[in-house]
Amino acid sequence: MNKTIVTIHDLKRDFQMGGETVHALNGISFKVQAGEFITIMGSSGSGKTTLLNVMGCLDQPTSGEYLLDGTDVSSLSRDELAHLRNRKLGFVFQSYNLLPRTSAVENVELPLLYNRDISNKERRERAIHALKEVKLADRMDHTPNQLSGGQQQRVAIARALINEPVMILADEATGNLDSRTSYEIMVLMQELNVKKGKTIVFVTHEPDIASFSSRTISLRDGRIQSDTVNDHPRSAKQVLAAMPVTSNEIKNEPV
């Protein structure tokens, strides 16, 4: 599998703050091959979120080139960008961003509501399937406030999967979770990456989390500081198994 899904060349993103210009991204170049599991590292303010927003077509670069799955993003209109996000991308946020008082299955369905090619019946089937993939088949009708943080994030991952995106983008997806739950999320991510061949770009500032990925790009002041391939990523499943189990956690987090 050696298909290039992302080509980024000399990407810049400037913000005007009062009279000053902040160079959040200052000449970034890299490529992403299909099936890669990339973590983007860097201290706070290094430009990770800005990069992910541009990659997710939520933001347009000030200059530079961005090709997503063969499409030159910089020339697209607002609606075309929305279409691209809907068909090719899946987002996972730090704060889950599930709709309150809305069942898990309906939350997962959401992206397909904006896809006219999918019938109501197929939408529901695919939502159920996606929830099974994140092992929440038994929590389908639960609303976010009836789910733990880890479960909510898994619902969000199912939502990111449902449109079969070419790339999943996660911004500090484990940032609100304790370490055990974080590992469970990473187990899921590795599974999606290895078994389903999903391309994942995962922003984190924890080196621990980065060790589960196949490649790590480190940012500093809007530039790439290092871009290293990890030939032997750790297995999140093994790390999780080695952790001491408390009865409380078993109750909260059935996997």
Added chain:
Amino acid sequence: MNLFSLLRIAYKALERNKLRAFLTMLGIIIGVAAVIVMVAIGQGSKQSIHDQLANMGSNMITVLPASNIAGGVRIAGSSFQTLTAKDITALQRDARFISEFSPVVTTRGQSINGALNWPTSMVGVAPEYLDIRKLTIKSGRSFTLRDELSSAKVCLIGQTVIDNLFPNGDNPVGRVIRFNRIPFQIIGVLTTKGFNAFGQDQDDILIAPISTVQNRIMATIYYQYIYASAANEQTTDSATAELTKILRGSHRLKPADENDFTVRTQQELINTLGATTSLLTILLTVIAGISLVIGGIGIMNIMYVSVTERTREIGLRLSIGARGKDILLQFLTEAILISITGGIIGVLLGLLVAKTVTLTLHWPTVVSESSVLLSFMVCALTGIFFGYYPAQKASGLNPIDALHYE
């Protein structure tokens, strides 16, 4: 996104804030109900005035003894003395389109039966008067030409006078009462007619032969009115023209002279009153319309709150591929759902209130389909108009900013 999904999302959003949705609707509900009730009352009174005038005889023609305007000054008709027996003779001789006619004089006075007395009006007329005014005799008989020729002291009595002079329920026919000290024998009882459109009690009346009233009570040779009746509604115009011609002839007016009498048809009266009540209906509707606008502003207000509250939701929807248009439609649907639901409740409430008004206050109401349809359409438009700006605001949000909105 299909219509069903749009409606479901809008419904769920409203369901989450039931009380707030209801309070927002309240403005619309009151507005629509007000429009419907106001129009129903307006239409109802218009209809009832029309019905009552028609009931008085829609092909009735009235002649007053003066020209409408005398030297630019309006003067009370009865102060002119131009209608006399000569006119009646001329009519008897020449009328073709006029089927019936009767001279009329009225006078007020005290009617007395033993110790009981009651102030009422006595109308002096020819027997044809009953036909023209669509009056009928319930019991007893009407008076005849012979009664008229002999100025007989006989009269017909209305129910209100009976109620006051014969409270025990005695049969008044054959009994003698006094009107302005003159004894009258009651020969017939009039069928009850109720109140007319001007609130006058049509049963508070005594009817006697014209000559009796003219000679024995009023001592006059003049008539206050001549009532005539066209053969049917279609010939009213010909009858009016004919009447004018005959009266001008009998008054010996030269072609250049103005009429010294006025001819009025019932149709004119219906039209005038109709115009007045139409104006009233318009006024009431404008007031009701203003309350609809206030309801619309309520919707706009709450939609702005809703958009602000759900900024993160909007950000999420945008980030997973909703277009601005989808967000616009979502919030617009919500606004329209509020206004239309409010509209439906308002229509039902309006119907209920109109019914209640009729049942309790005895005001006639006519709920017109057009008022229901119109207020309903105004409602939907209100939703679209006042929901558009908040929805537009939501759809223009930047997804990143919206996602991180606190």
